[in-house]
Amino acid sequence: MKCYMAFLAxxxxxxxxxxxxxxxxxxxxxxxxxxxxxxxHLSLLKGVADFHAEAQRRGDEAVVGLCAIxxxxxxxxxxxxxxxxxxxxxxxxxxxPVDMVLLMLHGSMMAQGYDDCEGDVLARVREIVGSDVPVxxxxxxxxxxxxxxxxNATAIKACKEYPHTDFAERARELYAIIAATAEGKVRPxxxxxxxxxxxxxxxxxxxxxxxxxxxxxxxxxxxxxxxxLAHGFPWSDFPGAGAGVLAITDGDPDKARSLAExxxxxFFALRETAQVPLRDVASAIDDALRCKxxxxxxxxxxxxxxxxxxxxxxxxxxxxxxxxxxxxxxGLVWDPVAVRIAFSAGEGARIPMRIGGKLGPSSGLPLDVxxxxxxxxxxxxxxxxxxxxxxxxxxxxxxxVDGIAIVLNEIRQQPFHPGAFSAAGVDxxxxxxxxxxxxxxxxxxxAERAAAIIYCDAPGAxxxxxxxxxxxxxxxxxxxxDDISM
Ligand SMILES: [Zn+2]
Numbered sequence: 001m002k003c004y005m006a007f008l009a010x011x012x013x014x015x016x017x018x019x020x021x022x023x024x025x026x027x028x029x030x031x032x033x034x035x036x037x038x039x040x041h042l043s044l045l046k047g048v049a050d051f052h053a054e055a056q057r058r059g060d061e062a063v064v065g066l067c068a069i070x071x072x073x074x075x076x077x078x079x080x081x082x083x084x085x086x087x088x089x090x091x092x093x094x095x096x097p098v099d100m101v102l103l104m105l106h107g108s109m110m111a112q113g114y115d116d117c118e119g120d121v122l123a124r125v126r127e128i129v130g131s132d133v134p135v136x137x138x139x140x141x142x143x144x145x146x147x148x149x150x151x152n153a154t155a156i157k158a159c160k161e162y163p164h165t166d167f168a169e170r171a172r173e174l175y176a177i178i179a180a181t182a183e184g185k186v187r188p189x190x191x192x193x194x195x196x197x198x199x200x201x202x203x204x205x206x207x208x209x210x211x212x213x214x215x216x217x218x219x220x221x222x223x224x225x226x227x228x229l230a231h232g233f234p235w236s237d238f239p240g241a242g243a244g245v246l247a248i249t250d251g252d253p254d255k256a257r258s259l260a261e262x263x264x265x266x267f268f269a270l271r272e273t274a275q276v277p278l279r280d281v282a283s284a285i286d287d288a289l290r291c292k293x294x295x296x297x298x299x300x301x302x303x304x305x306x307x308x309x310x311x312x313x314x315x316x317x318x319x320x321x322x323x324x325x326x327x328x329x330x331g332l333v334w335d336p337v338a339v340r341i342a343f344s345a346g347e348g349a350r351i352p353m354r355i356g357g358k359l360g361p362s363s364g365l366p367l368d369v370x371x372x373x374x375x376x377x378x379x380x381x382x383x384x385x386x387x388x389x390x391x392x393x394x395x396x397x398x399x400x401v402d403g404i405a406i407v408l409n410e411i412r413q414q415p416f417h418p419g420a421f422s423a424a425g426v427d428x429x430x431x432x433x434x435x436x437x438x439x440x441x442x443x444x445x446x447a448e449r450a451a452a453i454i455y456c457d458a459p460g461a462x463x464x465x466x467x468x469x470x471x472x473x474x475x476x477x478x479x480x481x482d483d484i485s486m
């Protein structure tokens with residue numbers, strides 16, 4: 001069988017201070033067929049590498065088109081979104097006829113003039129391939145599902161785990177559904193039930209762990225092809241934002257409907273308990289200092305670039321300095337200007353520096369400090385949480401300010417792994433406190449060795465207080481903005 005596969009993804013935060021254009025995708029690395037065989041560029045394929053591996057295992061013909069992803073930020077510049085979309089569609093047109101299409105999309109991509117990029121892409125894909133070719137879509141679980149997406153895809157799945165450690169498994173499952181559809185062995189029928197709630201729901205802890213395990217059990221029931229819990233992406237300001245359940249059965253719309261609705265009600269019932277308890281800045285530091293041995297990890301969730309935050313906020317760092325905490329490391333702080341100055345000064349130099357606080361009010365005020373340049377690296381990278389391929393950090397500079405090591409870098413991203421720190425020159429496990437600018441993805445790499453993990457709700461772009469977000473277009477009512485029942 002011949003399969004066209006491609007990847008266009010962005011998690012759009014309507015309130016981010018960071019713009020999104022073609023250079024945002026180029027920074028992460030774009031795969032184009034003109035670069036050569038996809039097998040020689042697996043790190044650029046991102047999730048499509050899993051589709052590609054499955055095609056090879058099955059002996060199918062894989063035609064890989066555009067693969068492009070950018071860090072979360074504002075809606076994409078219209079011209080650049082349309083250019084990337086059209087490049088992806090041109091690849092499909094050139095590959096026709098195909099037996100099946102597999103796409104990785106994010107599920108919360110917006111562009112100027114487009115609230116629902118995935119719905120737009122899928123409508124155009126359907127127009128090209130016609131009604132008979134199955135189209136499978138793999139999403140991040142922080143996806144907002146829209147009618148246009150459901151109407152034009154044959155099957156949509158998202159990852160089930162947060163942190164997202166299961167993309168490879170979900171890619172294989174989706175491939176199996178779409179291949180079986182192409183062979184006429186199954187007839188997927190999808191029903192979607194919206195769940196009017198906003199939040200972040202970590203699946204490594206209860207009650208979410210058992211809830212997700214329960215979904216996996218129910219997928220084994222006869223006639224059920226897939227169940228996806230879409231957590232929603234709360235920072236996309238449009239009427240489709242929020243959680244939901246996608247149930248896919250083999251030709252049974254009533255069963256799919258009742259599954260989606262009942263699971264949706266069960267998820268809604270968990271809304272008060274499914275999010276991690278958060279600490280403000282002062283209590284997070286108090287808790288960390290109470291821990292007398294080992295390394296405590298504080299997650300600076302509000303400044304997670306993986307949700308569209310700038311990753312240069314100073315609220316936690318300033319508090320650590322004011323309380324004269326020593327033996328801590330903070331990263332990754334996205335500050336290309338500070339990196340440049342550190343490189344000019346050289347390792348060992350002691351210089352005045354302005355650190356962080358540059359992107360706007362959500363970053364806090366910049367810190368003016370005397371810093372010692374400890375380590376400068378041009379080749380630092382960390383393994384990606386989903387596929388393990390190295391992700392370049394850009395140039396990195398570790399500077400010491402009164403006993404706190406600050407890891408500055410040039411390519412905005414969250415630390416998925418302790419390797420993000422060690423690659424820059426500082427071993428996080430030698431420190432008493434590690435502050436990671438990440439919400440949950442760090443967990444996969446840090447949890448095993450951390451003496452404790454503290455989730456900090458500092459001020460910042462991703463602060464958990466939904467009432468502070470200037471929503472203009474969200475569909476109401478929705479929890480927790482409105483007191484509703486379901
Ligand atoms: Zn996600």
